[in-house]
Amino acid sequence: MVDSSExxxxxxxxxxxxxYKTGTSAIQTALQGARAEMRRHGVVYPGRGRRAxxxxxxxxxxxxxxxxxxxxxxxxxxxxxxxEAADLRVCVSTESFGRAxxxxxxxVVDDLGGDRVHVLSVARxxxxxxxxxxxxxxxxxxxxxYEEFLETVLDxxxxxxxxxxxxWASHDVAKLVGRWVPxxxxxRFILIVTDDSDRGLLLxxxxxxxxxxxxxxxxxxxxxxxxxMNGVELVRRMNEVFAEQRWSDAIYQQVMRHGxxxxxxxxxxxxxxxxxxxxxxxxxxxxxxxxxxxxxAIKSLGVRLIGDPDSLRTPVTSGGDVTVTPPxxxxxxxxxxAVQGAVNGALRLERKRRRQRARELRKEGKLQQPQKAKQPPxxxxxxxxxxxxxxxxxxxxxxxxxxxRRRIVHRLAPRQRS
Numbered sequence: 001m002v003d004s005s006e007x008x009x010x011x012x013x014x015x016x017x018x019x020y021k022t023g024t025s026a027i028q029t030a031l032q033g034a035r036a037e038m039r040r041h042g043v044v045y046p047g048r049g050r051r052a053x054x055x056x057x058x059x060x061x062x063x064x065x066x067x068x069x070x071x072x073x074x075x076x077x078x079x080x081x082x083x084e085a086a087d088l089r090v091c092v093s094t095e096s097f098g099r100a101x102x103x104x105x106x107x108v109v110d111d112l113g114g115d116r117v118h119v120l121s122v123a124r125x126x127x128x129x130x131x132x133x134x135x136x137x138x139x140x141x142x143x144x145x146y147e148e149f150l151e152t153v154l155d156x157x158x159x160x161x162x163x164x165x166x167x168w169a170s171h172d173v174a175k176l177v178g179r180w181v182p183x184x185x186x187x188r189f190i191l192i193v194t195d196d197s198d199r200g201l202l203l204x205x206x207x208x209x210x211x212x213x214x215x216x217x218x219x220x221x222x223x224x225x226x227x228x229m230n231g232v233e234l235v236r237r238m239n240e241v242f243a244e245q246r247w248s249d250a251i252y253q254q255v256m257r258h259g260x261x262x263x264x265x266x267x268x269x270x271x272x273x274x275x276x277x278x279x280x281x282x283x284x285x286x287x288x289x290x291x292x293x294x295x296x297a298i299k300s301l302g303v304r305l306i307g308d309p310d311s312l313r314t315p316v317t318s319g320g321d322v323t324v325t326p327p328x329x330x331x332x333x334x335x336x337x338a339v340q341g342a343v344n345g346a347l348r349l350e351r352k353r354r355r356q357r358a359r360e361l362r363k364e365g366k367l368q369q370p371q372k373a374k375q376p377p378x379x380x381x382x383x384x385x386x387x388x389x390x391x392x393x394x395x396x397x398x399x400x401x402x403x404x405r406r407r408i409v410h411r412l413a414p415r416q417r418s
Contacts (some may be wrong), residue, residue, distance in 0.1 A: 017096025259345025
């Protein structure tokens with residue numbers, strides 16, 4: 001744990017770089033929810049959303065598929081907000097920076113204030129990272145089955161494979177630290193070795209580093225369900241269909257990312273649901289070997305360490321030598337909700353296209369700007385008494401008849417009620 005002597009100095013910028021699947025969403029949700037209260041305690045969490053994702057993408061030049069390309073203006077806006085914080089403590093969080101190359105890390109540190117920047121990263125057990133990382137990849141267009149994913153990531157001979165490189169760029173702790181320490185210094189690099197049995201460790205550490213009251217940062221009580229193996233397999237096979245049909249990323253974003261996947265996550269649990277299986281024997285043995293090497297490497301890094309590196313070691317337990325067989329069925333309720341999500345996504349996409357087309361036509365002058373409906377004229381009443389009245393001569397016969405009709409109705413109304 002961190003004691004009071006580890007409190008960051010006033011004006012410091014705590015840069016949380018993830019990496020992916022190490023509790024980042026829980027941290028960012030807590031920071032977002034406490035943004036206003038943190039400010040009252042002299043800590044700024046810049047931006048408006050949960051994390052500075054577009055700013056991070058812009059610096060790395062790696063906008064994910066399906067998103068509008070992030071511009072450097074996103075990063076500049078974040079930097080301005082950090083600069084405006086002046087002597088207040090600041091916290092910036094985006095897991096994209098876990099993959100930053102040395103020159104990118106140097107730019108980030110320099111832009112955020114140089115010596116005021118303290119970098120924080122988190123290490124998590126490999127056997128818990130791998131299933132989560134595979135599921136996340138499937139939700140991002142990928143089609144690799146689980147066992148093939150394990151074979152690619154755990155094989156040292158596959159270093160040229162994009163899947164292998166992507167995973168270890170974030171989770172090879174020694175190399176990640178090595179990309180940041182030359183710029184920020186070992187004394188300003190904080191590494192937390194997380195323990196899934198202590199869910200509050202990360203938030204308590206952030207509170208103490210930033211000088212926040214204990215308990216201010218809270219875990220989100222809203223459920224954040226993951227997909228069952230059946231749901232992941234459905235999405236993975238749909239990804240294959242998207243690739244075969246060459247459907248656009250925009251369609252995938254609306255139909256799958258915002259339609260099918262959330263629907264499957266929120267579907268009622270079923271007896272047909274299967275968990276992602278335990279590691280096969282060969283994979284469990286390889287993970288145990290790699291985990292021991294990670295633990296030893298962390299001990300020699302010389303950075304500010306929170307947690308026990310030996311907690312990263314994994315026992316050699318597995319699902320046996322059997323291969324990981326993808327499920328062939330899914331609960332009917334889940335299937336119905338998935339179809340509903342796809343339809344809703346398609347409808348959103350169609351509405352978006354219509355709005356875009358209308359904007360283009362208005363820009364070309366082929367469609368008039370929508371006008372507000374005209375309000376009917378108000379009837380004359382007491383508010384008009386101060387206004388200049390029209391003479392009988394200046395009033396048309398039609399208007400005179402209308403006035404007479406209203407007066408007759410007004411006088412007869414009491415008699416009709418009696």
